[in-house]
Amino acid sequence: MANPAKYWREIPQRFRLEAAKCASCGKIFFPPRLICDKCKSRQFEKVTLKDEGKVLTYTIIRVGSSQFADQTPYAVGVIELDDGVRITSQIVDCDFEKLTIGQRVRIEFRKIQKVGAAGILCYGYKCVPA
Amino acid sequence: MRDVAVIGVGLNKKWGELWEMPLRDILAEAALAAIDDAGVDHIDSMYVGCMSGGLFVGQEHLGAMMADYIGMTPVPATRVESACCSGGTAVRQGYLDVASGASDIVLAAGVEKMTDVSGDEATYALSTASDMEYEAYQGITFPGLYALIARAHMHQFGTTREQLAHVAVKNHRHAAKNPVAQYPFEITVQGVLESTLVADPLHILDCSPITDGAAAIVLCSLDMARKICKKPLVKIIGSGQATSTIALHSRSDMTWFESTAKAAEKAFKMAGKGPRDIHVAEVHDCFTIAEIVILEALGFTERGKGGTAAESGMTALGGRIPVNTSGGLKGKGHPVGATGVAQVVEITRQLRGESGERQVKGARVGLTQNMGGTGASTVVHILEAQ
Amino acid sequence: MVGIVGYGAYIPRNRIKVEEIAKIWGADAPSYKRGLGLEEKSVPSPDQDTITMSVEASKYALKRARINPLDIGAVYVGSESHPYAVKPSGTVLAEAIGATPEVHTASFEFACKAGTEAMFVCIGLVESGRIKYGLAVGADTSQGAPGDALEYSTAAGAAAFIFGRDNVLAEINETYAFMTDTPDFWRREYEHYPRHAGRFTGEPAYFKHVLGAATGIMKKSGMTPKDFDYVIFHQPNGKFPLNAAKQLGFQKEQVETGRLVPKLGNTYSGSSPIGLTAVLDVARPGNKILLVSYGSGAGSDGFIFTVTDRILGVQNLAVKTREMLDNNKVYIDYGTYAKYRGKIRKAE
Numbered sequence: 001m002a003n004p005a006k007y008w009r010e011i012p013q014r015f016r017l018e019a020a021k022c023a024s025c026g027k028i029f030f031p032p033r034l035i036c037d038k039c040k041s042r043q044f045e046k047v048t049l050k051d052e053g054k055v056l057t058y059t060i061i062r063v064g065s066s067q068f069a070d071q072t073p074y075a076v077g078v079i080e081l082d083d084g085v086r087i088t089s090q091i092v093d094c095d096f097e098k099l100t101i102g103q104r105v106r107i108e109f110r111k112i113q114k115v116g117a118a119g120i121l122c123y124g125y126k127c128v129p130a
Numbered sequence: 131m132r133d134v135a136v137i138g139v140g141l142n143k144k145w146g147e148l149w150e151m152p153l154r155d156i157l158a159e160a161a162l163a164a165i166d167d168a169g170v171d172h173i174d175s176m177y178v179g180c181m182s183g184g185l186f187v188g189q190e191h192l193g194a195m196m197a198d199y200i201g202m203t204p205v206p207a208t209r210v211e212s213a214c215c216s217g218g219t220a221v222r223q224g225y226l227d228v229a230s231g232a233s234d235i236v237l238a239a240g241v242e243k244m245t246d247v248s249g250d251e252a253t254y255a256l257s258t259a260s261d262m263e264y265e266a267y268q269g270i271t272f273p274g275l276y277a278l279i280a281r282a283h284m285h286q287f288g289t290t291r292e293q294l295a296h297v298a299v300k301n302h303r304h305a306a307k308n309p310v311a312q313y314p315f316e317i318t319v320q321g322v323l324e325s326t327l328v329a330d331p332l333h334i335l336d337c338s339p340i341t342d343g344a345a346a347i348v349l350c351s352l353d354m355a356r357k358i359c360k361k362p363l364v365k366i367i368g369s370g371q372a373t374s375t376i377a378l379h380s381r382s383d384m385t386w387f388e389s390t391a392k393a394a395e396k397a398f399k400m401a402g403k404g405p406r407d408i409h410v411a412e413v414h415d416c417f418t419i420a421e422i423v424i425l426e427a428l429g430f431t432e433r434g435k436g437g438t439a440a441e442s443g444m445t446a447l448g449g450r451i452p453v454n455t456s457g458g459l460k461g462k463g464h465p466v467g468a469t470g471v472a473q474v475v476e477i478t479r480q481l482r483g484e485s486g487e488r489q490v491k492g493a494r495v496g497l498t499q500n501m502g503g504t505g506a507s508t509v510v511h512i513l514e515a516q
Numbered sequence: 517m518v519g520i521v522g523y524g525a526y527i528p529r530n531r532i533k534v535e536e537i538a539k540i541w542g543a544d545a546p547s548y549k550r551g552l553g554l555e556e557k558s559v560p561s562p563d564q565d566t567i568t569m570s571v572e573a574s575k576y577a578l579k580r581a582r583i584n585p586l587d588i589g590a591v592y593v594g595s596e597s598h599p600y601a602v603k604p605s606g607t608v609l610a611e612a613i614g615a616t617p618e619v620h621t622a623s624f625e626f627a628c629k630a631g632t633e634a635m636f637v638c639i640g641l642v643e644s645g646r647i648k649y650g651l652a653v654g655a656d657t658s659q660g661a662p663g664d665a666l667e668y669s670t671a672a673g674a675a676a677f678i679f680g681r682d683n684v685l686a687e688i689n690e691t692y693a694f695m696t697d698t699p700d701f702w703r704r705e706y707e708h709y710p711r712h713a714g715r716f717t718g719e720p721a722y723f724k725h726v727l728g729a730a731t732g733i734m735k736k737s738g739m740t741p742k743d744f745d746y747v748i749f750h751q752p753n754g755k756f757p758l759n760a761a762k763q764l765g766f767q768k769e770q771v772e773t774g775r776l777v778p779k780l781g782n783t784y785s786g787s788s789p790i791g792l793t794a795v796l797d798v799a800r801p802g803n804k805i806l807l808v809s810y811g812s813g814a815g816s817d818g819f820i821f822t823v824t825d826r827i828l829g830v831q832n833l834a835v836k837t838r839e840m841l842d843n844n845k846v847y848i849d850y851g852t853y854a855k856y857r858g859k860i861r862k863a864e
Contacts, residue, residue: 010263015612031264057285057384059277060330061269066250068269070562070855076270078278078379086379088265092563093529093844101285109571109612110563111599112267121599123567123608124267 003115007122014124017049017107019085028085051107052130053081060096067113079105079127093128104130131229135355136364136513138168138348139475145343145463146312153187153243158199160344160468161239164475165200168348169360174233176207179220179240180467183209185255187246196239213259214416216240217345217470218371218500218509224349225369225511234354239346240471252340256466259503261377273337273417275378275504277329280419283385284331286434289422291331293437295322297418298335300440301454304447305461307487312341312463336418341463345472352516362482367495368401368512370394378504387505390427394499397510405429408451408512409493410480412473414501415458424499425453428510447488455480455488470500474511481515518643519684519821522581522830525675525793526572526655527780527840530559532853534668540850541663548668553754557671557781559848560657562856566595567605569674569786570653571612576834577651577676578613580685585614588678589647590638591621594630594785596703596710597657598623609653620647627701628750629811630654631675631785636817638679639688649680656784661709662859669753671781675789685830686796686805686821692733694725695815702813712812718756721814726750726760729816730808737820741765745803748774748791750810752782760808773798780841794837799823 012018013031020032024041030049035042058077061068068074075091077099091105105127112124140163142148142156151159157178165173178196183189193207210220217240224238244252257266260275270278283289299319305311322335350358352365372392375381381388398404405428413428415421422436430451431439439445445453456462456476459469477496479485494515501508533556538545549555560569570593578585591613593605606621624633631654638650655674660667679688700721703710713721726749734740741747747770749757754777761771774791783790788809795805803823810816854860 006263010267011611015608016614057278057282059274059281059332060327061271061274062330063273063326063328063334064269064271065253070858074269076268076274076278078384088261088268088270088377088379090269090563092561093846101281108568109575110568111565112269112563121565121567122267123612126563 004120007120015109017051017125019047019049020044021047028083030085030087049085050082053079053105055091055099055101055103055105056080056086057101058091058099075099090126091128092126106130132231133352134225134228134349134366135352135359135516136347136366136474136478137350137355137359137361138164138170139478140164140167140346141310141472141475142344143310145310145341145465147245148342149245151342153183153189153241154195154199156243156342156344157196157239157241160241160346161196161200161237164237164346164348167361170235170348170358172235173202173205173237174235175227176202176205176237176239177210177220177223178207179210179216179470180242181211181213181216182255182258185258186252187243212507213502214414214466215470215500215502215507215509216467217472218498219470219507221347221471221474221511222369222371222509225366228349228351234351236349237346238349238471239344240468241344242465242467243342244340244465245342265377271329273332274329276417276419277332278378279384279423279504280331283419283423286385287437289437291323292319293441294331294336294418294422295319296440297415297421298322298460300446301415301458301461304455304488305457308457308462311457311461312339313461332417332419338416338459338464341465343463343465343468345468345475347471347474347478363516364478364481364513365516366511367514368397368403368510370396370400370510372396372508374506376503376506385423387423387427387501387508389505389508390424390499390501390510393508393510394428397512401512403495403512407495408497409495410455410477410490411451411453411497411499412456412476413453413499414469415454415460416464418460420501421453421458424501428497428499447490452490455485455490470498470509473498473500474513477513481513517684517687518639518679518681519687520677521583521649521680521684522577522678523676523793523796524573524576524580524834525673525790525837525840526569526576527673527837528558528560528564528569529844529846530561530848530856531556531845532559532848532850536850537668552668553778554669554781555778557669558673558783559853559856560672564672565599565657566593566597566655566674567599567608569672570605570609570655570676573655573674573676574609574613574651574653577678579834580830581678583649583678583680588615588619588649588651590641590650591615591619592624592634592637592651593653593655594624594632594634595654595656596625596627596630596784597659626815627811627813628752628784628787629809629815629817631789632807632809632817632819635677635789635819636691636693639691642679642681649678652677652679654785654789656786658782658784659709659857666712669782671783673780673783673786673790675786675793677789683826684824685826686823688819689822690733690737690820692729692736692818693815694729694732698814700812700814717812721812722752722756722810723760723763725814725816726808726810727763729818730764730806733806733818733820739820743804744770744806746773746795746799747771747806748788748795749808750788751775751777751791754778776841790837796827797831797836797838799827801825801827
């Protein structure tokens with residue numbers, strides 16, 4: 001899945017939540033883009049996403065890919081961060097029964113994937129109950 | 131733009147796990163069935179929808195493959211892809227080819243052979259319909275994405291797991307009357323709810339299967355069709371296509387399919403029809419929740435009320451607007467690239483009066499809705515018996 | 517004056533009890549608990565490793581330090597469970613905290629004292645003026661061979677310290693290193709689990725070096741046990757640090773705040789450093805702290821700190837170590853533990 005170049009170029013986003021804010025209308029894009037889909041401006045400023053937010057919807061993956069076998073079942077949700085940007089992220093260190101829509105979560109740095117026993121390790125963001 | 135008719139339809143003999151058949155033969159079987167049904171001896175142009183010949187069987191260049199294996203080189207052939215909407219998109223491209231006057235007789239086919247890879251590899255291939263770097267990388271699966279939609283819909287509108295299950299039960303009941311279907315048997319609501327949980331709240335029986343299969347149609351200008359077509363004429367009166375964001379999380383409303391609403395709006399406008407005028411429909415029930423949201427986006431039910439449709443019998447054979455008389459993706463199977471074309475096959479047969487046990491009496495106007503990813507692409511066609 | 521400007525720790529929330537491990541191997545749990553002075557240990561989730569824990573601990577350290585990460589001139593991670601054998605853990609850590617590209621990185625290794633090695637080197641670089649701030653992390657997701665005595669204690673955790681010259685919360689007064697070639701515990705290249713020499717790991721190894729470093733640093737600084745408010749020793753089990761304290765003439769009260777092992781287990785390169793963070797969480801201005809680590813192979817690093825006024829303003833800026841240790845725990849069974857720790861042989 002992740003060859004080194006493909007993984008490496010997303011590091012500013014996955015490690016530091018670097019995003020782009022449209023200089024014209026203020027919409028934030030994560031990952032950054034070349035053109036604002038709202039106002040069509042092509043000027044952006046670099047911003048960092050807020051590291052806390054709330055759960056908009058979630059599910060518990062019970063049949064997943066073998067990549068995540070050791071963690072199955074695990075929760076994944078769409079999280080709306082406090083600056084309004086939405087991300088898809090696993091929710092870990094949580095009791096499935098206690099997960100609710102609207103729950104507060106914060107970002108933690110975790111290992112997301114690995115490429116077999118000898119390939120690269122791929123890191124990124126997950127959410128934990130805040 | 132000229133009027134376009136569907137003059138030939140065909141599927142390969144059976145959908146399911148076709149261990150003995152390679153992709154090229156499954157595709158050719160369906161294509162030849164449609165060409166035979168049309169009774170034509172030549173084609174001007176052809177399209178084949180396939181989500182990923184590359185990831186599933188390691189074969190690309192399927193346009194040329196099809197032209198070759200149906201014995202029709204040097205006819206131009208184009209491979210079309212928009213994930214699970216590849217078939218519908220192939221139909222639309224074929225439609226535009228005839229409507230524009232560029233071609234008179236066009237073959238639009240769709241195929242997917244999904245069983246040559248392991249379950250894990252098939253899951254990966256299907257996941258490429260989502261945002262690979264910002265959805266799939268994070269560990270979300272395809273059922274997981276639809277589960278996110280389901281939970282949001284349940285939270286917002288009170289839709290229940292039973293209502294989801296009723297969609298699968300209805301589609302299986304229809305599939306039981308379809309000899310080509312992968313799963314021609316009935317199931318129960320209890321059975322759905324007790325089946326293995328895949329991604330809460332979706333159970334395995336809420337999910338369409340992995341299938342090998344192909345479908346094909348022959349399109350022709352209406353004028354020429356009146357001269358050469360020996361079957362009851364079916365005209366495409368509306369065609370619409372639209373996109374939405376690739377990632378579910380980028381949408382402001384995660385319980386709605388904007389691409390479906392937009393594509394339907396264009397198709398209805400072109401056809402001069404509304405949701406109430408539709409007698410029978412084939413929609414993209416990749417997961418039970420999908421059919422529910424699609425019905426709302428098509429305007430068949432009010433927003434938030436999609437869950438009542440299957441539950442109340444509204445969308446069953448004999449109901450007010452039968453949906454997925456073929457068995458849908460759940461009962462008939464979902465060879466990804468073939469689905470959108472097979473939907474047009476089913477509706478055409480309904481409008482010709484050829485559907486036997488599954489016939490919707492008096493069906494004159496039908497609709498197909500084919501969708502890719504979590505709703506990032508939709509193609510809608512409306513057909514009318516002439 | 518040079519010292520610590522920010523500190524933080526990270527402890528995963530999974531725990532496994534001694535009884536649960538003993539049950540599988542048919543061992544007598546009560547006697548193990550007594551003998552090791554240990555009740556339970558932390559276990560990392562499959563998505564956690566030395567790198568992820570280092571990042572979280574460092575982020576807490578940055579919260580307390582309140583500096584610009586771009587001013588960090590060195591990022592060192594000490595561990596015996598670096599995720600890569602070749603590719604320093606510090607590269608990922610430095611990227612994650614935004615310290616790249618003008619930063620020096622290296623991985624340190626010396627069994628359980630790799631973390632204090634990183635601290636030792638950072639201090640030198642800051643004192644020399646070569647760097648403005650240095651980040652030193654001790655972190656491990658240590659592995660014990662199934663059924664071996666070490667399986668009861670090998671735990672996971674991380675501690676991070678940012679050293680600098682201004683605005684320190686604890687001054688560094690003295691450092692000391694005591695090292696000999698003593699093969700008490702080792703792991704050969706390509707071996708999955710470490711080996712140890714049983715009782716040889718006690719007197720000629722742990723105690724010789726810990727006592728040697730403690731005595732040496734106190735002599736060098738002209739201090740005696742009663743001059744210290746807190747002492748933190750490396751904690752391979754609950755008993756050894758108490759024993760070392762007794763032999764040196766420290767009181768139990770001086771050791772207890774920094775002795776987390778009974779509920780945490782031995783976090784190897786994180787062991788004494790995490791103990792230091794627990795002390796800093798409750799320390800008062802003027803407190804004197806002695807830290808003595810131990811790494812098999814063997815050696816001990818000694819540090820003497822004096823807490824400054826600034827400590828009171830930073831303790832609450834990030835989560836406290838004892839809170840992470842005591843709250844939000846989830847107990848797992850041996851099967852889950854074996855799955856999380858990759859001890860189950862799978863088809864490739």
